[in-house]
Amino acid sequence: MFRGALGFAGVSAAAFSIWAFGGGLFRGFGGEGALYAAIAAAFIGLSGPALHRLVPGGGIGRFYRLFGPAFAAYSVVWSAAWFVLESGTGEWIGSAAGSLAFVGVLSVAQRRPVGFVPAAVGFFFLHSAGYFAGGLSMNLLVGLARKSAEPDVRAAWFAAAKLSWGVFYGLGFGAGLGLALATLQPRTVSPFPDRSAAPAADPSVR
Numbered sequence: 001m002f003r004g005a006l007g008f009a010g011v012s013a014a015a016f017s018i019w020a021f022g023g024g025l026f027r028g029f030g031g032e033g034a035l036y037a038a039i040a041a042a043f044i045g046l047s048g049p050a051l052h053r054l055v056p057g058g059g060i061g062r063f064y065r066l067f068g069p070a071f072a073a074y075s076v077v078w079s080a081a082w083f084v085l086e087s088g089t090g091e092w093i094g095s096a097a098g099s100l101a102f103v104g105v106l107s108v109a110q111r112r113p114v115g116f117v118p119a120a121v122g123f124f125f126l127h128s129a130g131y132f133a134g135g136l137s138m139n140l141l142v143g144l145a146r147k148s149a150e151p152d153v154r155a156a157w158f159a160a161a162k163l164s165w166g167v168f169y170g171l172g173f174g175a176g177l178g179l180a181l182a183t184l185q186p187r188t189v190s191p192f193p194d195r196s197a198a199p200a201a202d203p204s205v206r
Contacts, residue, residue, distance in 0.1 A: 001126075001178040007050040008174025009167050015042035016166025020159040033079075040075040044068050051174070054181050066109050066181075074102035095131060099124035103180050112184040119183040123176035130172015134165035 018039050026035040044067070052063035081094030103120040107113055138161040145157030 001175045001182075004051060004054055004174035004176075004178025004181075005171045006174065007054075008047070008177060009170035011043060011046045011050050012166040012170025012173065013163055014046055015039045016163055016169075018042060020162035020166075023162075033083075036075070036079050040071070043075075044071055047071070051177070054178055056185070066106060067177075069109070070102045070105035073105050074098040077101040091131070091135075092128075095128045096124060099127055099176075103184075106180055106184050110184040110186050112186055115183040119180040122179045122183070126172045126176035126179065128172070130169045130175070133172070134168030137168055138162060138165040 016039070019035060023035060026032070026038070030037075044064075047067055048060045048064050051067070052060040055063045055066060075098075077100075078094035078098035081097055082090045084090065085093060100120055103116060103123050107116040107119065141157055141161035141164055145154045145161065148154045148157060
């Protein structure tokens with residue numbers, strides 16, 4: 001969870017920088033939907049190098065096979081909830097439905113349906129904590145930005161506000177990701193025999 005939180009916080013800050021510094025470019029090029037798609041692509045592209053060690057022995061290729069489809073499903077479900085409902089309702093429903101979609105895809109890929117419920121519940125709480133803490137942080141910094149009369153200072157505060165949301169969101173999502181991957185880790189057969197069930201050796205045999 002610690003590795004996931006720190007790693008995904010960095011990935012999230014980089015992905016949110018698209019919104020913080022280039023969000024205006026999408027107004028005439030696809031709008032909000034294109035902006036969300038670009039951010040989601042950045043999340044998927046950057047997560048592999050940063051977080052592939054969360055999958056034991058799998059390497060970056062296996063991480064992408066697990067994380068890519070799961071995050072794509074999460075992004076589609078969350079965005080659909082936001083575009084349809086917006087405001088706080090859309091965010092909460094998006095967080096819940098997105099968590100179910102994300103962990104559900106991971107559970108199927110790992111063939112661990114038994115761990116779905118605890119992984120989904122844990123991911124939802126950690127993801128939501130990071131997401132909404134980021135929203136509070138952004139609102140606080142936006143308030144500071146609006147108090148400044150200098151355009152450059154205001155712009156810097158607004159960019160910092162958006163990036164702060166990305167950092168908090170990444171901490172929560174990354175911790176949830178680490179928890180989900182650990183909970184859904186497939187069971188393996190030990191290469192070493194269980195000697196506890198073996199019959200005792202005949203002491204007369206040397």
